[in-house]
Amino acid sequence: MIRHFLHSLAALAALSLPVARPALAEDSLTTMAQLEVLPGWDRADGTRVVGLHITLPPGWKTYWRAPGDTGIPPLIALDGSRNLTAMAPQWPTPDVFSQDGMRSVGYHDGVILPVILTPESPGAPIDLHGRIQIGICKDICVPAELAFDAALPPGSGQRDPQISAALADRPIAGHDAGLGRITCSVSVTPDGLSLSADFVLPSTGSTEYAVVETANPEVWVAEAETERRGDTLHVQTEMMHVEGGGFALDRSGIRITVLGSDKAVDIQGCPAP
Numbered sequence: 613m614i615r616h617f618l619h620s621l622a623a624l625a626a627l628s629l630p631v632a633r634p635a636l637a638e639d640s641l642t643t644m645a646q647l648e649v650l651p652g653w654d655r656a657d658g659t660r661v662v663g664l665h666i667t668l669p670p671g672w673k674t675y676w677r678a679p680g681d682t683g684i685p686p687l688i689a690l691d692g693s694r695n696l697t698a699m700a701p702q703w704p705t706p707d708v709f710s711q712d713g714m715r716s717v718g719y720h721d722g723v724i725l726p727v728i729l730t731p732e733s734p735g736a737p738i739d740l741h742g743r744i745q746i747g748i749c750k751d752i753c754v755p756a757e758l759a760f761d762a763a764l765p766p767g768s769g770q771r772d773p774q775i776s777a778a779l780a781d782r783p784i785a786g787h788d789a790g791l792g793r794i795t796c797s798v799s800v801t802p803d804g805l806s807l808s809a810d811f812v813l814p815s816t817g818s819t820e821y822a823v824v825e826t827a828n829p830e831v832w833v834a835e836a837e838t839e840r841r842g843d844t845l846h847v848q849t850e851m852m853h854v855e856g857g858g859f860a861l862d863r864s865g866i867r868i869t870v871l872g873s874d875k876a877v878d879i880q881g882c883p884a885p
Contacts, residue, residue, distance in 0.1 A: 816872025827865025
């Protein structure tokens with residue numbers, strides 16, 4: 613577990629700091645990973661839906677918000693944007709990759725990432741300016757930074773079917789998937805905490821893989837063990853703080869995504885027995 617944790621920290625550090633790329637020139641990275649802003653549409657509540665369309669060459673992949681032990685989490689920065697107070701990415705259902713006995717979570721060949729923008733002044737233009745840092749992989753994995761800049765006038769844009777399809781492809785809520793009773797047991801380990809979750813959930817397919825997240829970005833979560841026991845799915849994982857030592861776990865902030873071969877389910881909150 614510690615080896616995987618240190619590997620994840622190294623991946624994050626590599627993405628956050630300037631990286632020497634002796635094998636791939638900067639223009640080569642730009643050619644491999646490209647980004648287009650799909651302008652989207654305004655919603656009745658004053659927010660706006662846009663799409664970040666990332667395209668990669670065939671066979672390349674990039675990562676989901678929780679990429680697994682060997683992945684690099686995407687980082688979105690909107691520095692320099694005007695008339696913007698908040699953004700909320702809406703992640704489509706990812707795939708599970710297996711390579712050299714390790715698993716990661718992400719997207720083949722690219723992804724359309726819907727983002728909900730909240731303007732400071734609804735009805736006024738939004739100047740969207742920023743960058744997204746991602747990891748892209750094939751035979752090797754490299755970090756890439758993609759800049760974007762778009763002027764979004766108010767009241768313009770019809771519903772984009774590509775963005776709508778990406779929104780529809782998100783994991784479904786637990787109650788819509790038939791989620792029943794759920795309980796979580798937490799115990800202390802030498803490195804942090806162990807989490808054991810059991811919940812009644814109809815099968816999501818012949819293969820099922822669970823990803824556990826917490827509301828605290830400084831808590832690292834190990835790859836979960838997933839076992840189907842009739843109508844009950846058992847998920848077991850371990851957690852530790854990136855700085856070591858003890859930490860408080862907010863049960864309401866626990867998020868478990870079940871990625872099945874037939875459908876994906878988003879379960880939020882994990883109460884005590």
